[in-house]
Amino acid sequence: MTTRPLLEVDDLRIDYDVAGAASWRRRTLTVVKGVSFTIAPGETYGLVGESGSGKSTTGRAVLRLAEVTGGSVRFDGEDLADMPRKTPLRYRRAVQAVYQDPAASLNPRHRVGRAITETLARHGVRGRDAREKAVRVFDQVGLTAEHLSRFPSQMSGGQLQRVAIARALVLDPQLVVCDEAVSALDLSTQSQIINLLRDLQEASGVSYLFITHDLGVVRHVSHRVGVLKQGEIVEQGDTAAIFDAPQHEYTRSLLAASPAAHPAGREERRALRQQRRAAAAA
Numbered sequence: 001m002t003t004r005p006l007l008e009v010d011d012l013r014i015d016y017d018v019a020g021a022a023s024w025r026r027r028t029l030t031v032v033k034g035v036s037f038t039i040a041p042g043e044t045y046g047l048v049g050e051s052g053s054g055k056s057t058t059g060r061a062v063l064r065l066a067e068v069t070g071g072s073v074r075f076d077g078e079d080l081a082d083m084p085r086k087t088p089l090r091y092r093r094a095v096q097a098v099y100q101d102p103a104a105s106l107n108p109r110h111r112v113g114r115a116i117t118e119t120l121a122r123h124g125v126r127g128r129d130a131r132e133k134a135v136r137v138f139d140q141v142g143l144t145a146e147h148l149s150r151f152p153s154q155m156s157g158g159q160l161q162r163v164a165i166a167r168a169l170v171l172d173p174q175l176v177v178c179d180e181a182v183s184a185l186d187l188s189t190q191s192q193i194i195n196l197l198r199d200l201q202e203a204s205g206v207s208y209l210f211i212t213h214d215l216g217v218v219r220h221v222s223h224r225v226g227v228l229k230q231g232e233i234v235e236q237g238d239t240a241a242i243f244d245a246p247q248h249e250y251t252r253s254l255l256a257a258s259p260a261a262h263p264a265g266r267e268e269r270r271a272l273r274q275q276r277r278a279a280a281a282a
Protein backbone atom coordinates (compact mmCIF):
# COMPACT_ATOMS: atom_id res chain seq x y z
CA MET A 1 0.00 0.00 0.00
CA THR A 2 1.35 3.44 -0.84
CA THR A 3 0.42 6.47 1.21
CA ARG A 4 -0.76 9.52 -0.65
CA PRO A 5 1.79 12.33 -0.37
CA LEU A 6 0.90 15.10 2.05
CA LEU A 7 2.42 17.72 -0.22
CA GLU A 8 2.73 17.51 -4.00
CA VAL A 9 4.61 20.28 -5.77
CA ASP A 10 4.22 19.78 -9.50
CA ASP A 11 6.05 21.70 -12.21
CA LEU A 12 6.02 24.82 -10.02
CA ARG A 13 7.00 28.06 -11.68
CA ILE A 14 7.31 31.46 -10.04
CA ASP A 15 8.06 34.69 -11.85
CA TYR A 16 8.88 38.03 -10.31
CA ASP A 17 8.44 41.35 -11.97
CA VAL A 18 11.64 43.31 -11.50
CA ALA A 19 13.05 46.60 -12.72
CA GLY A 20 15.07 46.33 -15.92
CA ALA A 21 18.34 48.11 -16.70
CA ALA A 22 16.31 51.24 -17.27
CA SER A 23 14.15 51.54 -14.16
CA TRP A 24 10.98 52.35 -16.11
CA ARG A 25 11.22 49.09 -18.00
CA ARG A 26 9.93 46.01 -16.16
CA ARG A 27 11.16 42.54 -16.91
CA THR A 28 10.18 39.09 -15.72
CA LEU A 29 12.57 37.00 -13.68
CA THR A 30 11.74 33.30 -13.40
CA VAL A 31 13.15 32.20 -10.05
CA VAL A 32 11.47 28.79 -9.77
CA LYS A 33 11.45 26.76 -12.99
CA GLY A 34 9.42 23.56 -13.11
CA VAL A 35 10.12 22.33 -9.60
CA SER A 36 8.44 19.02 -8.65
CA PHE A 37 8.69 17.04 -5.43
CA THR A 38 6.47 15.32 -2.89
CA ILE A 39 6.55 14.97 0.88
CA ALA A 40 4.94 11.98 2.59
CA PRO A 41 3.30 12.17 6.03
CA GLY A 42 6.04 12.02 8.67
CA GLU A 43 8.80 12.66 6.14
CA THR A 44 11.48 15.34 6.00
CA TYR A 45 12.34 16.64 2.56
CA GLY A 46 15.49 18.77 2.40
CA LEU A 47 15.71 21.47 -0.24
CA VAL A 48 19.32 22.55 -0.68
CA GLY A 49 21.10 24.94 -2.97
CA GLU A 50 23.19 28.06 -3.07
CA SER A 51 21.93 31.47 -2.07
CA GLY A 52 19.41 32.74 -4.61
CA SER A 53 18.59 29.29 -6.02
CA GLY A 54 14.88 29.70 -5.18
CA LYS A 55 14.58 27.65 -1.97
CA SER A 56 12.74 30.26 0.11
CA THR A 57 10.52 31.22 -2.80
CA THR A 58 9.44 27.57 -3.11
CA GLY A 59 8.76 27.46 0.63
CA ARG A 60 6.77 30.69 0.38
CA ALA A 61 4.61 29.16 -2.35
CA VAL A 62 3.82 26.24 -0.03
CA LEU A 63 2.86 28.76 2.68
CA ARG A 64 0.77 30.69 0.11
CA LEU A 65 2.99 33.74 0.54
CA ALA A 66 4.31 33.77 -3.04
CA GLU A 67 2.13 33.95 -6.09
CA VAL A 68 2.36 30.87 -8.27
CA THR A 69 2.84 31.55 -11.99
CA GLY A 70 2.53 27.97 -13.22
CA GLY A 71 2.22 24.38 -12.05
CA SER A 72 0.56 23.45 -8.80
CA VAL A 73 0.97 22.88 -5.09
CA ARG A 74 -1.42 20.33 -3.61
CA PHE A 75 -1.79 19.75 0.11
CA ASP A 76 -3.59 16.63 1.23
CA GLY A 77 -5.01 16.35 -2.29
CA GLU A 78 -6.28 19.94 -2.45
CA ASP A 79 -4.84 22.38 -4.99
CA LEU A 80 -3.87 25.57 -3.14
CA ALA A 81 -5.06 27.53 -6.18
CA ASP A 82 -8.62 26.37 -5.43
CA MET A 83 -8.58 27.82 -1.91
CA PRO A 84 -10.06 31.27 -1.26
CA ARG A 85 -7.63 34.16 -1.77
CA LYS A 86 -7.47 34.74 1.98
CA THR A 87 -5.77 31.60 3.28
CA PRO A 88 -8.31 29.59 5.30
CA LEU A 89 -7.62 29.21 9.00
CA ARG A 90 -7.56 25.41 8.65
CA TYR A 91 -4.61 25.67 6.22
CA ARG A 92 -2.77 28.16 8.41
CA ARG A 93 -3.17 25.72 11.22
CA ALA A 94 -2.03 22.69 9.21
CA VAL A 95 1.04 24.32 7.66
CA GLN A 96 3.38 26.28 9.89
CA ALA A 97 6.81 27.86 9.46
CA VAL A 98 10.01 28.25 11.46
CA TYR A 99 12.52 30.82 10.19
CA GLN A 100 16.17 31.61 10.76
CA ASP A 101 15.71 34.53 13.13
CA PRO A 102 13.15 33.78 15.85
CA ALA A 103 13.67 37.17 17.52
CA ALA A 104 12.40 38.93 14.41
CA SER A 105 8.97 37.39 14.81
CA LEU A 106 8.71 37.94 18.57
CA ASN A 107 7.67 41.25 20.07
CA PRO A 108 10.57 42.35 22.33
CA ARG A 109 8.09 44.01 24.72
CA HIS A 110 5.97 40.86 25.19
CA ARG A 111 6.74 37.84 27.31
CA VAL A 112 7.36 34.87 25.02
CA GLY A 113 4.41 32.93 26.42
CA ARG A 114 2.15 35.52 24.85
CA ALA A 115 3.35 34.50 21.39
CA ILE A 116 1.99 31.03 22.12
CA THR A 117 -1.30 32.09 23.71
CA GLU A 118 -1.99 34.66 20.96
CA THR A 119 -1.44 31.96 18.32
CA LEU A 120 -3.86 29.71 20.18
CA ALA A 121 -6.39 32.55 20.57
CA ARG A 122 -6.43 33.08 16.78
CA HIS A 123 -7.59 29.49 16.55
CA GLY A 124 -10.20 29.76 19.30
CA VAL A 125 -8.24 28.35 22.26
CA ARG A 126 -8.25 30.74 25.22
CA GLY A 127 -7.99 31.00 29.01
CA ARG A 128 -6.90 28.05 31.07
CA ASP A 129 -6.87 25.68 28.06
CA ALA A 130 -4.42 27.97 26.29
CA ARG A 131 -2.22 28.29 29.36
CA GLU A 132 -2.13 24.51 29.82
CA LYS A 133 -1.33 23.94 26.16
CA ALA A 134 1.46 26.53 26.33
CA VAL A 135 3.04 24.81 29.35
CA ARG A 136 2.77 21.43 27.61
CA VAL A 137 4.31 22.58 24.34
CA PHE A 138 7.16 24.37 26.17
CA ASP A 139 7.85 21.11 27.97
CA GLN A 140 7.88 19.25 24.62
CA VAL A 141 10.52 21.60 23.24
CA GLY A 142 12.70 21.41 26.35
CA LEU A 143 11.67 24.68 28.00
CA THR A 144 9.95 25.13 31.37
CA ALA A 145 6.80 26.97 32.47
CA GLU A 146 9.12 29.60 33.96
CA HIS A 147 10.37 30.46 30.46
CA LEU A 148 6.84 31.48 29.41
CA SER A 149 7.15 34.69 31.40
CA ARG A 150 10.56 35.71 30.04
CA PHE A 151 11.14 38.45 27.51
CA PRO A 152 13.00 37.55 24.28
CA SER A 153 16.03 39.52 25.48
CA GLN A 154 16.28 37.16 28.46
CA MET A 155 16.71 34.05 26.30
CA SER A 156 19.53 32.55 24.24
CA GLY A 157 19.32 32.05 20.46
CA GLY A 158 18.72 28.33 20.95
CA GLN A 159 15.97 28.96 23.50
CA LEU A 160 14.30 31.49 21.18
CA GLN A 161 14.35 28.94 18.37
CA ARG A 162 12.66 26.49 20.75
CA VAL A 163 9.96 29.13 21.35
CA ALA A 164 9.50 29.46 17.58
CA ILE A 165 9.22 25.69 17.25
CA ALA A 166 6.75 25.59 20.15
CA ARG A 167 4.64 28.24 18.45
CA ALA A 168 4.69 26.29 15.19
CA LEU A 169 3.79 23.01 16.88
CA VAL A 170 1.18 24.12 19.38
CA LEU A 171 -1.52 23.87 16.71
CA ASP A 172 -0.59 20.28 15.82
CA PRO A 173 0.37 21.06 12.21
CA GLN A 174 0.83 18.40 9.53
CA LEU A 175 3.68 20.21 7.82
CA VAL A 176 6.29 22.70 9.02
CA VAL A 177 8.37 24.69 6.55
CA CYS A 178 11.75 25.14 8.27
CA ASP A 179 13.55 27.89 6.34
CA GLU A 180 17.19 28.02 7.48
CA ALA A 181 15.79 27.18 10.93
CA VAL A 182 19.14 26.21 12.43
CA SER A 183 21.51 28.26 10.28
CA ALA A 184 22.08 31.04 12.81
CA LEU A 185 22.88 28.68 15.69
CA ASP A 186 26.27 27.45 16.84
CA LEU A 187 27.09 23.83 16.04
CA SER A 188 26.12 22.26 19.36
CA THR A 189 22.82 24.20 19.56
CA GLN A 190 22.20 23.23 15.92
CA SER A 191 22.45 19.56 16.73
CA GLN A 192 20.20 19.95 19.80
CA ILE A 193 17.51 21.63 17.69
CA ILE A 194 17.85 19.04 14.92
CA ASN A 195 17.43 16.25 17.49
CA LEU A 196 14.44 18.07 18.93
CA LEU A 197 12.80 18.36 15.50
CA ARG A 198 13.40 14.66 14.90
CA ASP A 199 11.98 13.65 18.30
CA LEU A 200 8.92 15.81 17.71
CA GLN A 201 8.46 14.22 14.31
CA GLU A 202 8.66 10.76 15.80
CA ALA A 203 6.09 11.67 18.44
CA SER A 204 3.60 13.47 16.22
CA GLY A 205 4.20 12.32 12.64
CA VAL A 206 4.65 15.90 11.40
CA SER A 207 6.36 16.42 8.02
CA TYR A 208 9.07 18.98 7.38
CA LEU A 209 10.11 20.88 4.29
CA PHE A 210 13.65 21.65 5.41
CA ILE A 211 15.20 24.51 3.47
CA THR A 212 18.90 25.12 3.95
CA HIS A 213 22.11 25.98 2.17
CA ASP A 214 23.97 23.74 4.63
CA LEU A 215 24.51 20.20 3.35
CA GLY A 216 25.88 19.04 6.68
CA VAL A 217 22.54 19.89 8.29
CA VAL A 218 20.44 18.37 5.54
CA ARG A 219 22.33 15.11 5.75
CA HIS A 220 21.33 14.75 9.41
CA VAL A 221 17.75 15.83 9.15
CA SER A 222 16.29 14.74 5.80
CA HIS A 223 14.93 11.46 4.52
CA ARG A 224 15.07 12.75 0.95
CA VAL A 225 16.83 15.69 -0.64
CA GLY A 226 16.28 17.90 -3.67
CA VAL A 227 19.18 19.96 -5.00
CA LEU A 228 18.11 23.29 -6.41
CA LYS A 229 20.21 25.25 -8.87
CA GLN A 230 19.03 28.52 -10.35
CA GLY A 231 15.40 27.59 -9.78
CA GLU A 232 15.60 24.00 -11.05
CA ILE A 233 15.92 20.71 -9.19
CA VAL A 234 18.98 19.13 -10.76
CA GLU A 235 18.90 15.99 -8.63
CA GLN A 236 16.70 14.44 -5.96
CA GLY A 237 16.48 11.19 -4.07
CA ASP A 238 17.17 9.43 -0.79
CA THR A 239 19.61 11.38 1.34
CA ALA A 240 22.14 8.55 1.55
CA ALA A 241 22.10 8.02 -2.22
CA ILE A 242 22.57 11.72 -2.97
CA PHE A 243 25.45 12.06 -0.51
CA ASP A 244 27.17 8.78 -1.33
CA ALA A 245 26.85 8.95 -5.10
CA PRO A 246 25.89 12.42 -6.32
CA GLN A 247 25.05 12.30 -10.02
CA HIS A 248 25.12 15.97 -10.87
CA GLU A 249 28.24 18.10 -11.10
CA TYR A 250 26.54 20.90 -9.13
CA THR A 251 25.77 18.53 -6.22
CA ARG A 252 29.39 17.33 -6.26
CA SER A 253 30.65 20.90 -6.10
CA LEU A 254 28.29 21.73 -3.20
CA LEU A 255 29.54 18.64 -1.37
CA ALA A 256 33.15 19.50 -2.00
CA ALA A 257 32.55 22.98 -0.59
CA SER A 258 30.96 21.52 2.57
CA PRO A 259 33.27 18.99 4.25
CA ALA A 260 30.84 18.67 7.19
CA ALA A 261 28.36 17.16 4.76
CA HIS A 262 30.71 14.38 3.90
CA PRO A 263 32.06 12.85 7.12
CA ALA A 264 32.74 9.53 5.39
CA GLY A 265 35.01 11.08 2.79
CA ARG A 266 38.13 11.60 4.86
CA GLU A 267 40.37 10.51 1.99
CA GLU A 268 38.54 12.77 -0.37
CA ARG A 269 38.95 15.71 2.00
CA ARG A 270 42.67 15.02 2.34
CA ALA A 271 43.00 14.91 -1.44
CA LEU A 272 41.08 18.19 -1.68
CA ARG A 273 43.37 19.84 0.90
CA GLN A 274 46.41 18.63 -1.03
CA GLN A 275 44.96 20.00 -4.25
CA ARG A 276 44.36 23.37 -2.58
CA ARG A 277 47.89 23.45 -1.13
CA ALA A 278 49.33 22.57 -4.52
CA ALA A 279 47.22 25.27 -6.16
CA ALA A 280 48.33 27.85 -3.55
CA ALA A 281 51.98 26.88 -4.00
CA ALA A 282 51.81 27.05 -7.80
Ligand SMILES: Nc1ncnc2c1ncn2[C@@H]1O[C@H](COP(=O)(O)OP(=O)(O)OP(=O)(O)O)[C@@H](O)[C@H]1O
Nearest residue numbers: 016018031049050051052053054055056057058213
Ligand atom coordinates in the same frame (compact mmCIF):
# COMPACT_ATOMS: atom_id res chain seq x y z
N1 LIG B 1 9.89 39.60 -4.02
C1 LIG B 1 10.86 39.43 -4.92
N2 LIG B 1 10.95 40.19 -6.03
C2 LIG B 1 11.91 39.99 -6.95
N3 LIG B 1 12.86 39.03 -6.86
C3 LIG B 1 12.84 38.25 -5.77
C4 LIG B 1 11.85 38.39 -4.74
N4 LIG B 1 12.08 37.45 -3.80
C5 LIG B 1 13.18 36.76 -4.20
N5 LIG B 1 13.63 37.22 -5.37
C6 LIG B 1 14.75 36.70 -6.17
O1 LIG B 1 14.47 35.34 -6.41
C7 LIG B 1 15.67 34.56 -6.39
C8 LIG B 1 15.49 33.41 -5.44
O2 LIG B 1 15.40 33.91 -4.11
P1 LIG B 1 15.17 32.96 -2.85
O3 LIG B 1 15.10 33.82 -1.63
O4 LIG B 1 14.06 32.05 -3.13
O5 LIG B 1 16.53 32.12 -2.87
P2 LIG B 1 17.17 31.21 -1.74
O6 LIG B 1 17.68 30.01 -2.44
O7 LIG B 1 16.20 30.99 -0.63
O8 LIG B 1 18.37 32.09 -1.25
P3 LIG B 1 18.91 32.40 0.25
O9 LIG B 1 19.52 31.11 0.73
O10 LIG B 1 19.93 33.47 0.02
O11 LIG B 1 17.73 32.85 1.04
C9 LIG B 1 16.78 35.52 -6.03
O12 LIG B 1 17.43 35.89 -7.20
C10 LIG B 1 16.06 36.69 -5.40
O13 LIG B 1 16.79 37.87 -5.61
